Amino acid sequence: MAANIQLDENGRLRHFLSIEGLNREIITEILDTAESFTSVTDRIIKKVPILRGKTVANLFFEASTRTRSTFELAEQRLSADILSLNVDTSATVKGESLLDTIRNLEAMQIDMFVIRHKDSGSAHFFAQHVRPGVSVLNAGDGQHEHPTQAMLDMYTIRHHKQDFTRLRVAIVGDIMHSRVARSQIHALNILNTAEVRVIAPKTLLPIDTESLGVQLYDNIEQGLRDVDVVIMLRLQKERMRGAFLPSEKEYFNLFGLTQERLNRARPDAIVMHPGPANRGVEIESSVMDGSQSVILQQVGFGISVRMAVMSMIVGQSSRGLSSRGQSSLQGSA
Amino acid sequence: MHGISVAIPSVDTLIEKLTQALKPYFPSDLLPAKQPIIVGIETGGYWIAQAIHRAIKPATDLGHLNITFYRDDFTKIGLHPTVKPSSLPTNIDGKTIILIDDVLYSGRTIRAAMNEIFDYGRPQRIVLAILIDRGEREIPIQADIVAETIRLEPNSHIKLDGPDPLQLTVKSNGS
Numbered sequence: 001m002a003a004n005i006q007l008d009e010n011g012r013l014r015h016f017l018s019i020e021g022l023n024r025e026i027i028t029e030i031l032d033t034a035e036s037f038t039s040v041t042d043r044i045i046k047k048v049p050i051l052r053g054k055t056v057a058n059l060f061f062e063a064s065t066r067t068r069s070t071f072e073l074a075e076q077r078l079s080a081d082i083l084s085l086n087v088d089t090s091a092t093v094k095g096e097s098l099l100d101t102i103r104n105l106e107a108m109q110i111d112m113f114v115i116r117h118k119d120s121g122s123a124h125f126f127a128q129h130v131r132p133g134v135s136v137l138n139a140g141d142g143q144h145e146h147p148t149q150a151m152l153d154m155y156t157i158r159h160h161k162q163d164f165t166r167l168r169v170a171i172v173g174d175i176m177h178s179r180v181a182r183s184q185i186h187a188l189n190i191l192n193t194a195e196v197r198v199i200a201p202k203t204l205l206p207i208d209t210e211s212l213g214v215q216l217y218d219n220i221e222q223g224l225r226d227v228d229v230v231i232m233l234r235l236q237k238e239r240m241r242g243a244f245l246p247s248e249k250e251y252f253n254l255f256g257l258t259q260e261r262l263n264r265a266r267p268d269a270i271v272m273h274p275g276p277a278n279r280g281v282e283i284e285s286s287v288m289d290g291s292q293s294v295i296l297q298q299v300g301f302g303i304s305v306r307m308a309v310m311s312m313i314v315g316q317s318s319r320g321l322s323s324r325g326q327s328s329l330q331g332s333a
Numbered sequence: 334m335h336g337i338s339v340a341i342p343s344v345d346t347l348i349e350k351l352t353q354a355l356k357p358y359f360p361s362d363l364l365p366a367k368q369p370i371i372v373g374i375e376t377g378g379y380w381i382a383q384a385i386h387r388a389i390k391p392a393t394d395l396g397h398l399n400i401t402f403y404r405d406d407f408t409k410i411g412l413h414p415t416v417k418p419s420s421l422p423t424n425i426d427g428k429t430i431i432l433i434d435d436v437l438y439s440g441r442t443i444r445a446a447m448n449e450i451f452d453y454g455r456p457q458r459i460v461l462a463i464l465i466d467r468g469e470r471e472i473p474i475q476a477d478i479v480a481e482t483i484r485l486e487p488n489s490h491i492k493l494d495g496p497d498p499l500q501l502t503v504k505s506n507g508s
Contacts, residue, residue: 036399039418045452048402311402315411 005127015127015136016309018145019186027190031155033308034301040077041303050311051080054111058084059101060139061117066275066299067139067149071114074306083110098122102129110134112310120144120179135313143179149274150183152305154191156298157229160270164191170223170265171214172199172255173233173282176206180274181233185212199223201245201255220255224264232257232273235282248281257283262292270294341491344499347464347480348381352388354478355431355462365392369429369460370422372396374446377435377493381464384499385433394422396430403445419449426454435493437463440474465501467491 006015006022013026040046056075060068068084075082087101098117105113112135115123120142127136140146161167169188175181175198188196189212196214198205205216217223224230235251245251262271271283271293279285288295358369370393373382379397386395399419401412432446443461450456462478467485485491489505 033412036401036412036418039420040402043453047452049448050402050407311412314408 005124013309013313015123015138016147016313017123017127017136017138019147019150019183019190020145022190024190024192027151027154027187030151030305030308030312031158033312034151034155034304037077037304037307037311040307041300046077047079048077049079051075051078051112051314054080054314055109056080056082056112056114056310057105057108057110058082058114058139059087059105059116060085061087061115061122062140064116064139066302067116067146070299070302071137071139071148071306074303074310075114077303078307078310080112080310083108098125099129102126106131106134112137112313114139116140118142137309137313140179143177143182145183145186146179146274147183148302148306148309149180150187151309152298152302153180153184153231153272153274154187155301155305156272156294157270159297159301160294161228164188164193167193167229168195168197168227169193169229169231170197170199170217170227171231171233172220172223172257174204174236175200175233176204177236178233181231182212184231185214189213197223197227199255201251203245220257220261221264224261227265228269230257230262230265230269230271232271232277232283234274234276235278237278237281248278252281256281257287259284259287259290262287272298274298341465341483341501341503342481344381344464344493344501348384348388348499350480351381351433351462351464351478352385354480355385356389358429358431358460359389359391368392369431370396370425371431371433372398372421372450374432374434374442375399375401375417377464377495378433380493380495380499381435382433383496385462396421398432398446398449400442400445400449403449405441405445421450421453424454425450425456427457429458429460430456431460431462433462435464436491437461437466437474437476437479438469439471441471443474444472464493465491 004021006013006017008014040048058068058071072082072084113126114137115126116139121144122141123136123138130136138145138147171181171184185196197217198214199217199220202218269292271287273283273295277283277288279288287293368391371382371386371391373379373395375398382395397420399417430450434442447459450459461476463476464480466476466479466482485503486505489503491501491503494500494502
């Protein structure tokens with residue numbers, strides 16, 4: 001995607017659109033900030049006033065449960081006023097009507113948009129057209145990126161494994177259709193992960209995978225050997241109609257994560273899945289509920305990570321909540 | 334270099350003054366559950382609170398407040414994710430909290446700290462203990478216990494460095 005409009009002139013976050021184009025410093029800062037938000041959940045009042053007086057609109061042009069609800073909770077825990085819209089895609093034609101949506105919502109004085117859309121690049125499109133001072137967060141755009149998901153995955157990995165430079169991470173499944181995988185691969189590479197493997201049937205590998213700096217495997221037994229982290233992807237059933245795969249059952253036989261296969265990874269390997277998981281298709285039920293699975297932890301971490309990204313955007317905007325008329329605040333005690 | 338030179342007593346002396354002033358809040362016949370909770374504000378206040386906590390040895394662990402998320406100038410100065418998150422050792426409902434900070438100036442930090450404390454529960458009382466009160470309040474907040482009061486020129490800045498050793502320095506910015 002074109003110029004990095006997600007950063008301001010000082011290299012700080014203005015929008016959050018893609019992992020591609022971010023540096024290790026910002027990614028690490030997001031992870032650190034997320035960590036400081038975890039304690040908010042332990043308190044009687046699970047709120048901090050960072051987005052107080054701000055309005056966030058969640059625009060989901062595509063269905064979502066987990067991402068949407070964790071975004072909403074993150075916004076509420078930051079004290080924002082929120083508006084969630086499920087926009088019927090069938091009625092929307094890309095281009096002018098999307099612009100119309102932006103203009104209408106801007107008239108309602110929205111400060112931040114969280115957007116999921118079936119078209120790649122839609123979040124960038126939004127970001128290019130909002131007024132200065134309004135921010136856009138990508139909650140998944142087509143087959144392009146899903147950056148907050150990748151950040152919560154990085155958070156989960158760091159929580160369990162600390163140092164990325166010593167890790168072997170395997171991503172298993174439908175890499176070609178997965179915006180999650182794309183964001184994850186960028187993030188893992190930016191964090192200098194020792195080895196990133198993708199394991200998939202040849203028909204589900206995008207042509208440019210090698211340029212992403214990953215090792216390719218079309219055999220799961222080989223691919224899982226000695227890895228520290230296994231990330232399963234959802235088999236996107238809606239894509240099954242094409243010639244990509246013969247059947248779900250055969251997919252499970254060839255690429256499903258069973259305990260036997262997982263035993264080829266390191267004994268302390270963790271199993272992740274962005275959800276929603278198809279039990280018995282890409283992952284065996286007992287592995288999903290097993291001791292190596294951190295899948296439910298990922299959901300909880302998703303709230304802290306989304307709080308971190310939103311607060312970093314607001315904390316950096318000198319435009320935000322302006323006209324306080326306060327001087328010499330720096331270092332006020 | 335111009336600006337007034339201010340004689341500041343040593344940090345240890347000031348901490349000892351605060352400790353002595355706070356001891357009456359911890360009578361020996363008080364049940365541990367009724368004892369006040371000492372809470373230090375990140376970062377300087379926490380260092381001082383650590384020293385006082387070591388000297389008084391109360392029943393409850395030391396509390397730690399990182400008020401970053403509650404600052405009224407948050408959108409201007411942003412986050413400092415390297416500081417550790419707040420943690421209070423126990424349920425604070427009905428308890429006395431001894432809130433400790435290094436320098437009391439505009440009063441905004443204390444306002445933010447109190448806002449945060451009330452998100453943890455409803456304390457019965459908050460006692461504010463301060464190492465240095467330099468005056469020039471911007472909001473009506475006063476300390477209950479002050480180890481030292483000083484006056485500085487508007488552009489000067491007093492800062493506690495630490496944690497080892499703890500040292501107060503005065504800097505004049507606008508010269």
